[in-house]
Amino acid sequence: MSSNGALARRWVGAVTAGLLAVSMTACATSERDAGGEGGGTFVFGAAGAPKNFDPIFNDDGESFRPARQMYDTLITYKQGTTELEPGLATSWESTPDGKTWTFTLREGVTFHDGTALDAEAVCANFDRWFQMKGAAAQSQMIYYGDVFEGFQTNEGDASGEPVYKSCTAQDPTTAVLSLNQFKGAFPAAFGLTSFSISSPTAMQQYDANAVTQSGDSFTYPAYATEHPTGTGPFKFESYDKAANTITLVRNDQYWGEPAKLDRLIFKVIPDENARKQELAAGTIDGYDYPSPADYGTLKDQGHQVLIRDPFSILYLGINTKNTPELRDIRVRQAIAHAVDRDSLVRTKMPEGSAVADEFVPPTVAGYTPDVQKYPYAPEKAKQLLAEAGAQNMTLDFYYPTEITRPYMPNPADLFSAMAANLEAVGITVNPVARPWNGGYKDDVQKAGSHDLHMLGWTGDYNDAGNFVGTFFGREKAEFGPQDPAMFADLAKADAIPDPAGHAAAYEQANKNIMSTYLPAVPILTTGPAIVVRENVQGLIPSPLTDERFVTVSKN
Structure with a gap:
């Protein structure tokens, strides 16, 4: 990196x-x-x-x-x-x-x-x-x-x-x-x-x-x-x-x-599976995004599993449009505390993955360790839900099928684990599965018909704006109404030519995103294999x- x-x-x-x-x-x-x-x-x-x-x-x-x-x-x-x-x-x-x-x-x-x-x-x-x-x-x-x-x-x-x-x-x-x-x-x-x-x-x-x-x-x-x-x-x-x-x-x-x-x-x-079989048969010489569950088998067969350095973010998106309780930041904070991200990284993701505390990878100028963090704390989540009067929520949790993404190798497994975490703190989860190219992206990114969803990003280049600007730089249906001050923070950071000032402004924007706005919950960063x-x-x-x-x- x-x-x-x-x-x-x-x-x-x-x-x-x-x-x-x-x-x-x-x-x-x-x-x-x-x-x-x-x-x-x-x-x-x-x-x-x-x-x-x-x-x-x-x-x-x-x-x-x-x-x-x-x-x-x-x-x-x-x-x-x-x-x-x-x-x-x-x-x-x-x-x-x-x-x-x-x-x-x-x-x-x-x-x-x-x-x-x-x-x-x-x-x-x-x-x-x-x-x-x-x-x-x-x-x-x-x-x-x-x-x-x-x-x-x-x-x-x-x-x-x-x-x-x-x-x-x-x-x-x-x-x-x-x-x-x-x-x-x-x-x-x-x-x-x-x-x-x-x-x-x-x-x-x-x-x-x-x-x-x-x-x-x-x-x-x-x-x-x-x-x-x-x-x-x-x-x-x-x-x-x-x-x-x-x-x-x-x-x-x-x-x-x-x-x-x-x-x-x-x-x-x-x-x-067909790609894996053709590799074993020698009719192809390689393929991308092998399932993490297959790493051991592929290595045992003599193949080279080349793991990329992490440069992606998976997040749990929160849409504030349809369910009024989600407009209360205490409820969004409760959701953040409810998800056991360490367990997700250990049990569902390939080697090299790590918990994400913000929406920018650590190698990008604009990352700062000094952000508000949300460690796994089910009791804290319950307390926040009680304070917000949101103990009996039912949320439509959308997840994609028929897709493997670098930051989301098995969406159904990740959904199941996070849904169980949310149920454990008293949130009723209504699962909604949609094919990636057959409804999911339209429902989430255009119609905004969900409450929760999973999406992410593999960075295209090394700038904080390629992450937080892509995620939160403008009004999006996937998040519902958002604070214009967040847009202003990101626009200000992006417009500063001086490298040090540019990075410092993004650091402050990242702090504000995690403490004041919290439009989503960063889950993990990972590097897929080839x-x-x-x-x-x-x-x-x-x-x-x-x-x-x-x-x-x-x-």
Whole structure:
């Protein structure tokens, strides 16, 4: 994991890294030409099919996994950490107010179609996102909406004030990005897969912006489905929907050290037991999110269970809209004291998990140990319920089915344990199970028809706003009416460019969230595993689930 100072560095110089990458490329190429180790095919068992292959129109891990291998971002994350390092930009810097970012680009980089990477190509991507037309297309740009907040012309549900202002190609290797306001997400958010840089030539040739909607279904253009074109170490070859396989091939003109593999195949296998069986049979070389209950068996079979460093938060959400008692903070505090989080971590979660006392992991600037804590105390919970006159509550507790999340490997087990804790202090629990993509997210996040629910977040980058800002930065149906002062706390923290002031403001916001607002109960932080066969080398587990297969080989 990275240190808290990693994000705080607003000025980064890394020209040496670019020179080193060139020298490593030459060495790797000569070794492969001389018959050195490498080559072959790696088959990864994917849990689901990608929506498409255009990063800007995606927001889920199964879509991002192949995209990360084909594209690069201006800034990237050092493998195995949340630290920033050069990507397509060898260095970057901002003005003191954080509104102007200057990127120095690598020279000699080409897209898979032969188009040269230069500042005009970079600006074409930023302008494309900002100028995107159509409610359908804008609705699919989830990360852009979260980070940049608004478009040149908002359509459909888009309504934010744009953070982006303009991009200027100062010269072929210098792109200058102007923002209307500072955001604490930067510079780390420049490394998000959604903000990968695409070939302007390919985007124009294959009508990249032509997204249409029919009911709940979306149709994506040829660029996103057949011709994704980045600068990454692998190139798109095919997507065989009948065989459920996505095939990528090595990019021998990659600017960095070329991939050791000849081919990288993602085989879509929705059932976890089927993935486990195919790993045992040797028809796949790895898969993600194995059940913690299977760790021992997988290791006994000789496989490598690679556990990521914790960078996620599971919380018990509380909706104050439907049940008046939940608007009393004493009742929310009682719920917090009622849940035996230590037991959940010991009995329901994989190794490396820990109790969360707040909504930010300890490695993020803005975390503070000095928050109000709610240790397991059933008698204290009963006392608080009595003081609030809420001894006879019945609460609709929603939990998801047909899903495994990094922070929630078995939702039914976690629900059962927490429901038993609540029943023990006198709260009657009405269980409501909903399929993750068949009612749960809509009921919880849009309709707000629940009282309690389980959700969480695996961080995308190392900034407190990526956690508490995502959770509580604006009015959400999943929590019901909330205190505007909480929104103000978070907005104030996010708007401070000075790293020390930024972190201090988030520390204070976290204190207020846990003592004054308590819109939910932080439960635990965890790092899920990824498993590969014993003959696989070079896969580095990422706390961001941002694994790159460029370093992978098989012996």
